[in-house]
Amino acid sequence: MSRLPQDLEARLTAAAPAGVEFSAETDQYGVTVAWLGLASAADLSPVAALLKDMGARLSMITCAQPSVPEEEEDEDEENEDGEAKAEAEPKETPKTFGGTPLDGTSYEIDYHFDIAGDALTIIAYVPQGGSIPSLTPLFRNADWHEREMMELYAVKVTDHPDPRRLFLDASVDGAVLERLIPFSTLVNAASTKGLWERLTAAGKKGAA
Amino acid sequence: MSTHNVPETFSIPVGPLHVALEEPMYFKIDVQGETVSHIDINAGHAHRGIEYLTTKRSMYQNVVLTERICSLCSNSHPQTFAMAAEKIAGIEVPERGIYLRTVADEMKRVTSHLFNVALLVHLVGYETYFMHMMQVREIGQDMLESIFGNRQDIGAMCIGGVRYDLDDKSIAYIKGALDKIETETKDIIKTFKTNGSILRRTKGVGVLTHADAITCGVVGPVARASGVDYDVRREAPYAAYDRLPLVVHSLTDGDVWSRAMVRLEEILTSIDLLRVCLRDLPGGPVNINDRPDIPPGQAVTRSEAPRGEVIYYLRTNDTPQPERVKWRVPTFMNWDSLRFMLQDAKVADIAMIVNSIDPCLSCTER
The missing domain is CATH 1.20.5 (Single alpha-helices involved in coiled-coils or other helix-helix interfaces)
Known part of the structure; x- marks a missing residue:
């Protein structure tokens, strides 16, 4: 049913030597939605180049800071109660399968592609202070998405041809979605x- | 200093508030004589931070909030958002709800397309016909107001279905209104094919080639007028579109006229789809009559708004508020194509070409 190429997973895996997590699901309309997590953000460029060759259209880029997974919450509460000193070793920060810490400050960047009507999302993780290569040289329409991402979050996009502010004025401090701005x-x-x-x-x- | 030394290139501002522009966008345009040589687009005049706000509202409040992102495609936002929530929670919308979603969607498409093409006629300078077309659109607006109680934000969608129902009386009324709009639209198409003023101003103006359309990743009527035969309703069906006789219109010239013509043809198709929906409308409930908690998860959903593909990404967690909602509206993709359309255009055509992408700034900037 899926219009994604049969060997898509194999070709994507070959393009991302650091490892991938692939899943796909087809709904009752026959539309497939696939997800591909990248272990290393460095594999983004070769994977995107492969998708470009396959005639994929970049539809959207989402940047988010995933919250800390559930188990960590108890520890946070204890810290607030001042019992942190009584605790022995602090629990290890949960990580993505590629080793990016999930401490609430890392970024998850989702690249949503359209391949002949089916949706494929490439997920890259970037730790706080890290950077991600720009896709604008490959996909011209990544331009605005990446410029918006750079003003909403402190994530760095390398090799962007025109890294100006998009919507926010230059006088506004950056990373507006990472801090509380009083009403x-x-x-x-x-x-x-x-x-x-x-x-x-x-x-x-x-x-x- | 002789007049020969006067530089031939001038930089002119168009917008952010401009008599002929419908939206507060700022274009810095370099012109050589009367011809556009370079354009720079400066956005941000309607940025309201709605993406941030969605994470402070519950899933059910967000259905109301997302409807207010845009007025002309106000129905597409809550629908695509609700589709994402339904996907995560595994909610199945009842059959009647599926059909009524399509009905609301297509009604909004008819009035949105009529509005854009009417504005084009206004920018062409054919004021009498502009007023006539707005009068035709008014039949559609009356229809929305009569059925939904509102002309723009129709509040039809909810997670799990729709919030309105139709009876025999309202169905007969809609059919009557559609007949009127259909006759008028056929006349408008005839006028667009023959009227000298319209043809002279719009044919071969603001051309976006097929190759540039692919490069820019444009969507909706802008893409279809440049020969990109893509419509989410056919390519990735949702609601009742998989069982409707949908015709996707595409043209190859990529000029202002083609974009208007694609929209006009789509009005007729929408009317056909509406008639089939009203004929085949199944019985039963219109929604699930429940407000279940949406479990943690993530989903990507898409729909064809009047201007093209709307895509929503939703990530939920254990709280009633979503962790991240991100959406991209068709116009967000289409602005960039103006750089190609406006290249070497005449200054007098700038507003008309900008209008031809059917721009929507409030949903571009959110």
Whole structure:
């Protein structure tokens, strides 16, 4: 049923020497959605080049910071209670199958491709402070996705031909999805306060 | 200094607020005389951080929120989001709900396409016909208001089905409205094929070649007008599209006229699909009448909005809020193609070419 090439998994595995995790599922309409996790983000470029040869269309790029898997939560609570010192060795940080720590600060970058109507998502993991090669030289339409990713997260995209801000102004600090921005700051309530102070001062001056 | 030394290249700003542009986008355009030589696109005037907001709302609140991302394809967002949630939770939408989703989808497509082509006629300068076309669209808007109680955000979708139902009376009313729109649309197509003013302004203008369309990864009517024969409704069916007589229209010239013509033909196809849906509408419940918790998981779903492919990525965890929601709207892909369409275009055609990609900024920037 699937329109993905029969040997897709074998060819992708061959293009990613560090290892892959492949899964695919076909729904009742006969549409296949496949996922390919990469053990190493360095394998992204050869895999993308292979997909380009196969006539795939890049549909979307999603960047996210996966939360820490469930088991770790208890430990976090203990830390907050100040019992961390009583604990012996801290538990090991869970890792992806490729060894990227899942500590809530690593990035998961999903490249969603379309192959003749079927969907294939390539998943790359990048640790905090790490970088990922740009796909824009291969897929022209990766441009905006990568520029947006760079302003929403602190992830570095190497060799991007035009790494300017996309939506956010250059005066705004980057990585906006990685920090809490109070609502009052977001809607620029500071200017309202400033306006109030100016008006109050002007009122006093007028009365004097 | 003689006049010969005056530089021939000028840089002109178009937007972000411009009388002929429908959206707040800023184009920095270098012109040589009257011809465009280079364009730079500067976005960000309608960025609202909705992606962040989705992770602070529950799955069920997000159905309401995603509808407000865009007004013209407002139905496609909650539908694709709900499809992702249903996939993760293994929810099966009842048959009647599946058909009613298609009905809402196609009604929105009819009015969205009519709106865009009407605006094209306005930019061509044919004001009388623009007003006529808006009047035709109004039949569709009346239809939306009568059935859903709202003209733009119709609130038809929910996780597990739809929130509205049709009876014999409303079905007869829709059929009557569709007959009127169909007759008028056939007339509009005839006008587009014969009217000198429209043909002179739109034929061979703003061309996007097939090769450039593939390179840019454009979607929807913009892609189909350049010979990229791709429609999510056929390629990756959802709702009831796998059992409907869907005709995908594509042309090869890739100019402003072809994009308008693809949209006009699609209106007629949508009307056909609506008639089949109303004829075959199965009985039973319209939704699952339940609000189950969505378990942890991830899903990618796609649908064909009026402007092309909408794709949603949803990742859920143990909380009622999603961990990450990401979506990409058709216009996000189509802006880039303007660099090709506007190259060597005349200054007077800029607004018309921009309109021909049916731009939607509020959903591009979110």
